[in-house]
Amino acid sequence: MSEFTDGPQAWVGAWSEKRAALTPDRVGLVDATTGQRYTYAALDRRANRASRLLRSHGVERGDRVAVVSRNRPEVVDLFLATAKTGSVLAPLSHRLAPPELAELLGRVDPTLMVVETPFLEETRAALADVETAPTVMAVETDGDETVIADAPTYTDELPDYDGAVETPTLAPDDTHLLLHTGGSTGTPKETVLSHRTLVWNSLNTIASWGLRDDDVTPLTFPMFHTGGWNVVTLPVWHMGGTVVLAREFDPGQLLATVERAGATVLVAVPAVLRMLTDHDDWDETTLSTLRVVKSGGGPCRQSVMESWWARGIDLTQGYGLTECGPNNFAMPDGWPREKAETVGKPAMHVDARVVDGGDPVEPGAVGELQLRSPHAASRYLANDAESESTFGGGWVSTGDLASVDAEGYYRIEGRKKDMFVSGGENVYPSEVESVLSAHEGIHEVVVVPVVDDQWGEVGRAVVEGDESLTLADIETFCEGKLARYKIPNDVAFVDEMPTAGPEKIDRQAVAERFGEG
Template sequence: MSDFADGPQAWVGAWSEKRAQLTPDRVGLVDAATGERYTYAALDRRANRGSRLLRAAGVGGGDRFAVVSRNRPELVDLFFAAGKTGSVLAPLSHLLAPPELAALLDRVDPALLVVERPFLEKTRAALDDADGAAPTVLAIEATDDGGGDEVPDGTATYAAELPEDDSPVDTATLAPDDPHLLLHTGGSTGTPKEAVITHRGVVWNSLNTVASWGLRDDDVTPLTFPMFHTGGWNVVTVPVWHMGGTVVLAREFDAGGLLGTVEREGATVLVAVPAVLRALTEHDDWSGTDLSTLRIVKSGGGPCRQSVMDAWWSRGVDLSQGYGLTECGPNNFAMPDGWPHEKADTVGKPAMHVDARVVEDGEPVERGAVGELQLRSPHAAAGYLDSDESAATFGGGWVSTGDLASVDADGYYRIEGRKKEMFVSGGENVYPAEIESVLTDHARIDEVVVVPVPDEQWGQVGNAVVEGDDALTVGDIEAFCDGRLARYKVPKRLAFVDEMPTSGPEKIDRQAVRERFGGE
């Protein structure tokens, strides 16, 4: 039996329309770059204009269009417009190089491409490299926030093509399994895969988040993730809109600016990657910023070091860790009421409408054992676009995450690292994430990635690639790990970088580190 009534529904994509009907005068969006504040009624009118623009450009039900931009109100307009028209929004990373962007454009094959001015030249170079038919290109001028020069003469602009008519449009009648978003994974090798996110998935992730995290209609959240990432939409943006709360956009991350937003807007919910949370604690404004309005603060996108959690706890903020991925959710776990800080290295327990299990060779392992984490929920993606890897990830009714996990005696899930990152040293399984969690507590280490290297005696040993004090020695590492890690887990090699490579905003590119410092 379907989790929706049989047949299509007009409400599935009508997010802005429904909010405008229920809470027209509430502020749904704040643009931190310009100071503009948009009520839900205004957002719906903007979405009506965006819908007319899409239809005038020949983008209809099931058609795809792409956007290359920083976080801007225009992306919000187009998200809502995609729901109204039944079209499919594919936000693409502005961080990609032209050949990488060209490969994604070939895969998505958009009928329309909307590009923010600072990335216009890069995108045109990508189109020159792409094999598919060239889409219509519209440029968003970024001069309103100092983001770039005016659009070159002869270039069609989004503003000029946007119809003035903001009256209601006929909303598409959609089925829950119709796609709403194409979100590319954070793959660091080859072309990232595009996950097909359906309206069902968007709705159910939002329901899971609201029910499991306790979101409210007066919540205010600064968006710290880019909108080409699942975090930009599904971690907290859409769930907050679902409740009628307020989302604050910034073009790029700035620690001082974010702290100012938290205090100025009275933010109640903050979700960010560990590097952002750490940067906030190290900023000069940290101790003087009023954090008292924050009710929910979560870390996601990788393990959060203990010292960062301690810093937030010392300010009376109950920071905890979450877990998600583009292919499922992304909000799959929650911390139970009254959770003890001794469980801070876990991601909690499965959310309301999520099943989780840890398996080896497809069979559940004993409690406490390490295996691959699998998830099952109506918020899972429908699969990958034009990829033969869908069956391996989504087959059998479970989403295979590729992450290793364990479940403790109290039912808390702990992420042990990526399955492909595990290595064997002297016959023992070694999980880099566990070692990195210990090493990042060292006062002279800012960031660390542990990769395997060949060793004549043990087969493989760990090489700790450190961003920090380059006067550290292997002996220092061994002394620090004594009593914290089994000896076979302690890295036997040490390397240094001035700065870790990244594959996305504040996310370490582990594959690049492994290619440079590891060995097969």
């Protein structure tokens, strides 16, 4: 290998010390919950202390550290410390039930677990069902002075000395993060992310989105998902910008953060972007500092995008997944509004194609989206069959359906598993949902297939919104916008859509409840 690919600049472990050397007094992290601000010099000192903590508990190169916590500075400490020591960070969702958490812990097999106090009981219940027996350390919730029985606390265990630590020589392909997927089908898979993957996604994002060293971004994703690290946190830190995090999401507080911090970059799931536009403070909040605003994690409704456009914000849609990127596309300069439902064109260091049975399809045809990039992962942890299926062909098989038009713009049509066949015709729920969401009486909508004696399957529209809507109203609204076989044959209502992750609709839960015959 060349000196560049072997050197510390090719892996994440040197980032905090490099930033501390180059921009020591610049603020890298703001904790909106406590008001604490951390310079890059302070973050590096904290990472040094955390590195010594890990080693005092027997964590060495290649060992795994699991963390169950909301977004907080201690999770950042662990990210930087595992990067320095060559160990592996495995953030696990605090939303998982003990049996689900137990299954992931059995795969991860951590040497050390760091758990925020609200989640200690569930974590211990999960550990009781697995053979792994890590040391468990508690992070006390802000203002919580409760003594944690039988668990050392992170604060008490931290060594005082914060000078430079000895670091191993790492290779770019060494693992740094184990991030689990969204878990739309059964227990989430653990994706193995190397230092190379993280560095390349960061470089790709900086180049394709035009990030700057003065960027400020509020973190809207949890740090147990790829969004919490790879969507914008690491790219912004790579440039020397500022990340603002908080324990909980609140639309009013997020709007206040955008204005108070002078946020320049905001990336969020569509539901969060909609909640911001619906909030009472929307019209009064200053948004003029925002330069890059993107939607990810699912299709963003036209009405939501128009609300942002009306405020002079050039909101666009992105696309990614834990297994690749996740920042894979960008909108070209001067993109036309009629391309708003697309995710744009492949980013600088990404190849994309749409295939059917391995062969590229014609422009406009629907097939599976495949991606190829140096920021792609290589495998799942302890899952050879799924690894071969997803990564084995030289391209990452996303499991998503897409089309690409004659101008090279890619449109996401939905998950392969969500598509259904009605009377011999393929129906893509996301297309139907995009049309229905424009109805003023529909707040959110998910279309699921149900068994039909005549057509095999037909669509059922599950609606959060005006419950006086009838099927006839929906049919009338869809006339001329959708082929007849795509129009739902039934409608059901929910008070609130179930969510999986940060305000992301749990389609599986909707299908399980409403998708029966």
